[in-house]
Structures are given as structure tokens and as C-alpha cells.
Amino acid sequence: MRTQEYVLNFGPQHPATHGVFQIIMTLDGETVVKAVPICGYLHRGIEKLAESRTYTQVIPYTDRMDYMAAMLMNLGYVQTVEKLMGVEVPERAEYIRIITGELNRLASHLLATGVYALDIGGLTGFVLCFRERERVMDLFEELCGSRMTFSYMRIGGVSEDFPEGWLDKLSNLMKMMPEYIEEYNGLITGNEIFQARTKFVGAVSAEEAINYSFSGPPLRATGINFDLRKQRPYGIYDRFDFEVPLGERGDSFDRFHCRFLEMAQSVKIIEQAIEQIKEIDGPIMAKVPKVIKPPKGEAYHEIESAKGILGYYVVSDGSNKPYRVHVRRPSFINLGMLDKMCPGWKIADIVAILGSFDIVLGEVDC
Amino acid sequence: MSEHVVEATEEMTGEVEQETATALDLPGIIEQLKQKYPQIEVDEKLTVMVPGEALIGLMQELKDSYDLDHLSNLTAVDYPDEAKFEVVYYLNSIGHGYSIMLKTVVNRNKPVLDSVFPIWGGANWQEREVYDLLGIVFTGHPNLKRILLHDGFDGHPLRRDYEWVGGR
Numbered sequence: 208m209r210t211q212e213y214v215l216n217f218g219p220q221h222p223a224t225h226g227v228f229q230i231i232m233t234l235d236g237e238t239v240v241k242a243v244p245i246c247g248y249l250h251r252g253i254e255k256l257a258e259s260r261t262y263t264q265v266i267p268y269t270d271r272m273d274y275m276a277a278m279l280m281n282l283g284y285v286q287t288v289e290k291l292m293g294v295e296v297p298e299r300a301e302y303i304r305i306i307t308g309e310l311n312r313l314a315s316h317l318l319a320t321g322v323y324a325l326d327i328g329g330l331t332g333f334v335l336c337f338r339e340r341e342r343v344m345d346l347f348e349e350l351c352g353s354r355m356t357f358s359y360m361r362i363g364g365v366s367e368d369f370p371e372g373w374l375d376k377l378s379n380l381m382k383m384m385p386e387y388i389e390e391y392n393g394l395i396t397g398n399e400i401f402q403a404r405t406k407f408v409g410a411v412s413a414e415e416a417i418n419y420s421f422s423g424p425p426l427r428a429t430g431i432n433f434d435l436r437k438q439r440p441y442g443i444y445d446r447f448d449f450e451v452p453l454g455e456r457g458d459s460f461d462r463f464h465c466r467f468l469e470m471a472q473s474v475k476i477i478e479q480a481i482e483q484i485k486e487i488d489g490p491i492m493a494k495v496p497k498v499i500k501p502p503k504g505e506a507y508h509e510i511e512s513a514k515g516i517l518g519y520y521v522v523s524d525g526s527n528k529p530y531r532v533h534v535r536r537p538s539f540i541n542l543g544m545l546d547k548m549c550p551g552w553k554i555a556d557i558v559a560i561l562g563s564f565d566i567v568l569g570e571v572d573c
Numbered sequence: 574m575s576e577h578v579v580e581a582t583e584e585m586t587g588e589v590e591q592e593t594a595t596a597l598d599l600p601g602i603i604e605q606l607k608q609k610y611p612q613i614e615v616d617e618k619l620t621v622m623v624p625g626e627a628l629i630g631l632m633q634e635l636k637d638s639y640d641l642d643h644l645s646n647l648t649a650v651d652y653p654d655e656a657k658f659e660v661v662y663y664l665n666s667i668g669h670g671y672s673i674m675l676k677t678v679v680n681r682n683k684p685v686l687d688s689v690f691p692i693w694g695g696a697n698w699q700e701r702e703v704y705d706l707l708g709i710v711f712t713g714h715p716n717l718k719r720i721l722l723h724d725g726f727d728g729h730p731l732r733r734d735y736e737w738v739g740g741r
Contacts, residue, residue, distance in 0.1 A: 246720065246721065247719075247720060247721040247722060247723070250721040250722065252730065254706070254731060255730055255731055255735075415694075417642050417643050417667055418642070418693055418694045418695065419693075419694040419695045419697075420643060420644050420645065420693065420694075420695025420699075421695075422643075422645075431667055433643075433667050438670060439670075507646065507661075507663060507674060509645065509646075516645060518645065518646050518663070520646065520648055520661065520663075522650055530650075531650045531651075533646075533648040533650075533661075535645065535646040535648075535663075539698065539702075540695060540698065540699065542698070543694065543695055543697050543698040543699075544694065572721060573721070
């Protein structure tokens with residue numbers, strides 16, 4: 208029987224691509240023979256725009272790259288400029304940064320879990336995870352006025368202190384989280400169909416993962432213990448006790464499971480920080496000049512964001528606008544191996560593989 | 574049979590760990606590199622400036638001998654006043670924990686550089702992004718096409734002399 212290969216376009220408008228992302232698949236029956244990923248549909252020229260804005264004006268742009276974990280995007284940028292200027296952040300501001308950063312990581316992983324369950328086909332998982340995410344977003348709205356793109360961090364500290372009673376509300380939410388996480392465990396992680404669709408799908412070996420510059424859960428799923436919060440603690444991460452979940456096979460299930468287990472670790476860090484911040488009083492902003500003019504030079508700083516290693520490379524020419532800002536975006540780099548991973552799988556498996564990377568298109572395209 | 578094999582590898586890794594642990598942290602590595610590649614320059618932040626011809630040799634050496642196996646960042650900056658591009662590399666070592674930043678200078682009028690894709694697969698999309706936005710051509714790259722802009726786009730927007738409208 209004569210057969211023929213067929214070219215199918217997956218995206219850019221598609222509910223399972225996590226945004227505007229396109230994969231042109233060449234199919235032999237239902238099996239993918241060749242996959243060409245095409246990104247760039249959400250390219251907004253943020254790196255170019257940053258060159259004509261002042262250092263503080265770049266902060267809202269950093270929110271809009273990974274809009275699911277905007278606090279961590281802000282954190283990376285302000286820490287890089289602080290490194291460039293040699294500014295030391297007051298202790299209370301460091302604790303506030305840890306609490307808001309980890310809370311945002313929790314929110315981002317909640318979304319990743321829910322949306323991955325949705326990709327595989329279980330709508331209930333999606334709605335449940337969003338129920339908790341709403342509580343987190345309500346807390347953020349009370350703190351800085353915004354649910355998603357916070358622009359909360361500033362060069363030298365944070366912009367606002369916690370309102371009255373905010374820490375108590377956060378504490379209550381953290382007390383309830385382990386119960387919710389158990390619920391998702393039973394519903395999603397332990398689900399037979401979910402496991403059958405994600406275990407052994409899109410497996411990556413540790414050497415390949417390191418060679419292709421993976422970072423974050425896709426790297427830790429292969430068993431490599433590399434988390435910047437432990438490797439090169441930035442801010443005050445060395446004061447907290449938490450574990451780094453690792454996977455074994457580097458398949459889609461392990462990538463999902465690492466992210467899932469990280470939620471419990473974020474809860475642990477937040478609870479410790481809430482305890483420790485009760486004794487710390489003080490300014491939330493260092494003494495920085497009104498017009499920020501770093502000395503001529505450059506700085507590169509990496510943090511562990513929700514999606515992987517987030518790096519900022521800032522070059523200053525002595526004026527009040529950066530000369531060059533480059534963002535090392537984890538979602539962009541984690542996708543570098545997609546065209547090698549896809550051949551051999553069926554279309555439904557491609558959805559499972561793409562979802563397990565937890566990409567955010569704002570970050571992929573910058 | 575299998576027990577014997579496990580013992581042998583444990584012994585071997587034990588020995589190797591001892592050797593590298595005594596030799597190496599970043600200043601130690603840079604000293605050794607300066608011996609082998611006298612044409613490199615190092616500044617006070619331990620950033621290594623390497624000329625384009627020695628790039629591939631040095632990068633291969635860094636990966637093989639010093640386990641700098643994770644290419645974390647590959648980007649470039651445009652300096653039109655000095656008629657150059659600076660391509661910046663940042664390498665991590667997953668096993669040992671150190672990192673190194675390297676830079677190489679490319680002539681702005683003829684921006685051609687060797688690709689490090691044969692050494693680290695992670696260079697694939699990052700070099701495509703640098704080509705797309707700045708116009709540096711990487712020889713030896715398997716698929717040097719535009720990645721963020723559409724294929725028919727004219728020009729390289731991240732260059733400092735690219736016109737922008739809007740007056741901010």
C-alpha cells in the first residue's frame with residue numbers, strides 16, 4: 208500500500224501550545240517524522256526598548272516576559288543592577304523579596320500543574336489549581352495592586368511594605384496548602400491515565416540535558432542536582448532549609464513531578480521566612496539616588512526562576528539608560544531541543560512533551 | 574560480575590575527584606589557560622577575552638578538561654563607536670560549581686565567527702537569536718535562520734544604528 212507523508216500545522220492559534228507557538232509537523236500516519244518549532248509570534252523587542260528607558264522604567268518590561276512569575280523576573284533584573292552599582296539591600300527587603308518570590312513560584316507551579324492536567328484532558332485539575340491561584344493573586348492584589356504584572360521590586364529594595372494583617376492571611380493560606388497539594392496528588396499525579404500518557408514520553412538523558420543547556424525542572428528531572436538557590440545562593444536563600452526534588456528518567460512525568468514537589472518546598476520556605484521576618488524591622492529600600500546612574504561596566508547575574516535559570520546581562524555606559532540588556536530566558540533555551548525530541552511520537556504525545564516544559568511565550572519571544 | 578564492575582568505577586571516580594578538587598577553582602583554571610593560550614587577556618573580574626581564531630580550541634578545552642559542560646548564556650553587544658561586536662559566553666560546570674565568562678571580539682564590518690554548536694547543543698537557538706537581531710554570522714551552524722523575526726525581515730534591529738520611530 209502506498210503511503211504519503213502529511214504536513215500538519217500545530218499552532219500558533221491552538222489551545223495546547225501555551226500561547227502563540229507553532230510546530231510544523233511532518234506526519235507518517237499519526238507518527239511525527241519531523242518537527243520544526245517556530246517561535247517569535249510574541250516578539251515585542253523588549254531588549255531594544257530597554258535601551259531607551261531608564262533603569263527603573265525597564266522593570267515593568269521584565270514583568271511582561273514571564274507573566275506567570277513576574278516577581279522572579281523583577282528580582283533577577285534588580286539584583287543585576289544592584290550588583291552593577293554595588294548597592295546593598297536592607298534585610299527586611301530581602302525577606303520580603305523571598306516571601307513574594309516564593310509565593311509567585313508557588314502560583315506559577317499551580318498554574319503549570321493545572322494547565323498540564325488540562326492538556327492531558329482533565330478539566331477538573333485545571334479548575335482546582337486555579338482556585339488556589341486565585342487566593343494567591345488576591346494576596347498580591349492587596350499587596351501591590353496588581354494580580355499578574357506586579358512591578359513590585361525596585362533597585363535597592365521593594366516598593367511597599369506588607370499591609371496590616373497580610374502576613375496572617377498568608378500564614379493561613381500556607382497552613383492549608385499541604386491539604387490542597389494532597390488533593391492534586393490524588394487527582395492528577397496518581398491518576399492512571401495521566402501516568403500512562405506522560406511516563407516514558409519525551410525522555411531526555413542527563414548528558415543531553417546538560418549539553419542543550421536545560422535548566423530548572425527539565426534539568427532536575429534527569430537526576431542532576433542543580434538549583435541555583437542551593438548552588439550559588441543569592442539574596443538570603445542560604446538561611447532557609449528546603450530540599451530540591453529530583454527525577455529519574457527525564458521524561459514528561461518527571462518534569463511535571465519535579466515542579467509539583469517544588470510547590471511543597473516553596474510553602475516550607477515561605478513559612479520559615481514569615482517566622483524570621485517577625486523580628487526584623489527596618490527600611491525596605493536602600494539609599495539609592497533618585498536618578499540611577501550605574502558606573503560604566505557590565506554585570507551578569509543568574510537566579511532560579513520558576514521556569515529555570517533566569518539571567519540578566521546589563522551593560523552600562525554611565526548614563527541613566529542601560530546600554531544593553533540581555534535576558535537569558537529559560538523557556539527559550541529549554542525549547543532548543545524540541546526538534547530532536549519530537550520525532551517518533553504521536554501528535555497527542557507532542558502536546559504532553561510541550562506541556563511538560565512549562566513554557567511561557569512572553570519569555571520565549573521576549 | 575556486575576559487582577566487580579561497580580567497584581572498579583567507584584574507585585576510578587574517587588581518584589578523579591581528588592585530582593580535580595585539589596587543582597581547581599576559577600583563578601586556578603585561568604592560570605592554566607594563560608599558560609596554554611598566551612593570546613588571551615583576563616580582566617579583574619576574571620572575564621577572559623579570547624581572539625576569534627583561538628575560540629573553538631579554547632572552548633573545546635574548557636569543556637573537555639575542566640567540565641564546563643553547561644553553556645548558560647550566549648549573547649552579543651554592539652559597539653558601533655569601536656566598530657566591533659562583543660560576543661559573550663557564560664559557562665557553568667554542573668559537577669564542580671564554578672562558572673566562567675568569556676568574550677570575543679568580532680569586526681563590525683565583517684561579522685563572522687565560528688559556531689560553538691558542535692561543542693554545546695544549547696548554542697543552537699542562542700546563536701540564531703544573535704544572528705537574527707544583530708547580524709553576526711556563525712560558520713558551522715546547522716540551521717542559521719531567523720528565529721524571532723519573520724523570515725523576510727530586512728535588517729538587524731538590535732544594532733545601535735537601526736532606526737526606530739516614535740521619539741522616546
